[in-house]
Amino acid sequence: MGHRRLSSVEGSGRVRRSLNVLAGVAVLALLLTPATGTASSSRRAAAAAAQQQPSDSPALTARGRELYQNSCASCHGPDPAGPSYYPTVPSLNDVGGAAAVNWVLRTGRMPWKDNKGPAIERGEQHFSDEDVRALVVYIGTAVGDAQLPDVDPARGDLQRGRELYGQACAACHGMNGAGAALGGENIAVSLQDVHPQDVAEAIKIGPGQMPVGGGMTDYEFGTAKSQQDVDDIAAYVESLRTDPYNEGGAPIGGKGPVPEGFVAWVIGLGLLVVASRWIAGRG
Amino acid sequence: MSTVTERSFKYLDERLGTASLARTALRKVFPDHWSFLLGEIALFSLVVLIFTGVFLTFFYTPSVQEVVYDGPYEPLRGAHVTAAYDSVMRISFEVRAGLLMRQTHHWAALVFVAAIVIHLCRVFFTGAFRRPREVNWLVGVLLLFLALGEGFTGYSLPDDLLSGIGLRIFYAVTLAIPVVGTWVTYLLFGGEFPAPDIISRLFVFHVMLLPALLLALVGVHLAILVLQKHTQFAGHGRTERNVVGKRLWPEQTFKSLSLLLFTTAVLALLGGLAQINPVWQYGPFEPFNVTSPAQPDWYIGFLDGALRLGPPWDLTLFGFTISEVFWPAVLFPGIAFGILTLWPWIERRFTKDRAEHHILDRPRDTPVRTGIGAAGLMVFFIMFLEGGNDIFGVLLNVSVETITRILQWGLVIAPIVTFLATYWICKGLSRSRLRPAQINAGVRLSRTADGGYETVSLEPASSDGEREPTPTGPPH
């Protein structure tokens, strides 16, 4: 019996220590669970820079042409307004103009590295901000759609934005911007860490399966109403990013009950099973 | 004992006979294996649920009357929401410690059902449901169903977009019941979807009817356990005619209290650190809006997955329709839970074992039962995975179609493979006669006929020199 006591002291000490480690790891994991997506300060600077309509300087256009010939023409064809070399590569004439160029370059989708199904994968911005502006000016002018969308969440009405978002965007992107699979390897990306410029540009372009106008009725680029709509939606999406309301703790990805279930089993029940073993001793 | 305590005990005993009652109770012996505490985890989660639930009930309004939201959550300011949703927003943002209580309540619900399931697995795989415990098995399975009902009704109360979608699906499931489906649905919901009465009815189920049944059955469950005494694993000195363990007081009381505290601690930790069901993000329910991804809580997840697995077959017989929803959501759960409920009798039909059993099986010694149980768990697990197919699709960079096809095949193949693999593993383990290191039993006292004590010492155990004919010690 004395034998048993000693071994149970050691054993329970071991178990208790691993319980402590487990608890510490669990708490840390919960606290450090990152939201989806990555923030890059250079992207924000580029976006801010891109907000100003790039002026039509000849130097910029020349630089843009040079970059285009070096990096883009091999797939998209020698003339941005003309056909591309491959049937799977769209001509830049009808992808959405300057806004599309700005969007794909800033979000690292171009130069093309890999596809996530039919949608091109996001990544780090490849070109410098100056080069992005140059390409935007060059290609935008070449295809006759040089204007970048203007957006300012501060001008937007947060409540109206939430309503519009619920009608037009939430079905695919989720009310909390978590994103979802759309079937056929299509994915509506997470909006929990995007820049307002991304929102405005994507609405104008209608990339991939997303309709032009983002599914909003009577969207027309340039009209005052559409500008207000975009500002409103951008305000709501910005609130998803700055996230001042999630006081409940670690969002666990924001994907709803599935990850919550995993946490309940692995962390909740897991910790309690460890506790049970410690409590019962070597019984 | 102080004289005050002494006098109080005397007072009660003179009127209720509590002293001898309590003494018998306090001296009751319970065996000491850690896996016997799993049911207690469920019980203590229930305690947390009641404690936090009562708090929430003081603040929740079970009404769908439209109000204007004017709380601190900016994006909803000025929006028209139901009073139910508004009250949950208030709990989350304006009541001090409200969010902690709400989240602890929801985590407790998830862990409650998880603990029931793992406890059920322990009972199943050790054969503790055999005679004389078939009745308690029934009670336990019923408790599982009540827990599922409590969970579903509970998370539908905030009337948010996500749970409202779930209610819509539940409406379709009851509609799919043949012959009486439409009537049952209309009586349950109070009319066509979205029936406004449903929120207040769910409230009645959630805080009154189901808890009453739950608590009553928990009482029965524990009473039967005390009456029949707990089962135990085979080992030294353990026979079908005795229970070897520690007494209720003080050992088991201290241990149970400790587990109660740990359960509450873990649930409070989750409730504070891990956000769950952020209804402000989902927004209020509107019958024409939807959000992605859309799943129910994990314990209903198997049903969601079953619905996703298809197949798209609806039948029309003599002008009457059997919905495609019928097979995964009505027939499958009916059969699966039917088998679960009737398992003690199903097993007995094949084993012809009508003896009383108080010694538990080691799962490896009953490879068929263990294999079937593992296969059953695999079926539910596959369905749960399919329920999250759009989330896994994004995570693994695979289309939902691919995941669905794989899991459709998996549903047929995986249980068979699981059964065979489990069977083979069990056989292998039994054959190798691996057993944990034996523990010195030490000294045993026994009482002689004239009231004295006699020391009966036991030799240290070895694999050959066992005194008992029963095999190996308890698993660790």
Next chain:
Amino acid sequence: MTDSDQQGSERVDVDRQTEQGPANTELTGSQRRAERRTAIALAVTVLAGIGLFVVYFSGGQTQVEGVLFAVALGGLGVALGIWANHLLDAREVVEERHELSSGAAGREAFGDALTEEVGPVLGRRSMLLKLLAGAGGALGLALLLPVLSLGPAPGDTLKVTPWRRGSRVVDEEGEPVALDQVPEDGFLTVFPEGHEGASDAQTLLIHVRPGSLKLPPEKMAGVPEGTHVAYSKICTHAGCPVGLYRAESQSLICPCHQSQFDVSDGAKPFFGPAARPLPQLPLGVDSDGILVAQGDFPEPVGPAFWDMNRGR
């Protein structure tokens, strides 16, 4: 020490217990260590409890509250666990099981007790018993009647929606929708005028690309300009709103169970558990250029039910 209560209770030997194992031979050292650890755990609990007071009265913070509660409760749990395992003189006890069954004699005695009261009635008043059964049945059924007050009779309500011939198409806010309002590849959730927000009336208006619709002529008659098609938004599988429109492939996917519908082909399901296409709402245009319905949906909308094909 087996139980032998000499105080006059007849429960002598009731627990039939034997203790085994030696008395607590644990070294005092380790016991003192256990005591110290228990004390520390209890002190932690006290501190955490005080912390909770501080946090609560200074405004409260969910994460800190959760952690402090966990620490306070966990501390006490650790203390009791150490106490249970190291500070108690815990011996293993062997308790004999009692016979569960009352035995044949016991059951017979019960049977006698039961029939002793009822027996005479059972034997001779069978007509009374039959009436008793009848009364019980009638009363039982009657007591169930209030259940029927819980809901209306279904009638035809699942088979009709508020859409009528001539209903103007309006959006969520009640604004009439003109023919040229929805851009190409765009979609809008619409309702009949006067029933904005009605669940069963929710309809998706989609502006598809010209020439892409493959509908039979009688269905094309309900598609203004051959591009403005309207389908019920309620999934025919389990009723979720099918709000995910994939513009490039002109298909809809329902987020609940991933049923996918081909908009160009009458919203027929081509993947997933849905078995029936989304019913199409035939549209027309009125003299003001506003879209109107040409009638209600030709089939019941939403999930299937037992008598859905039995006429209206």
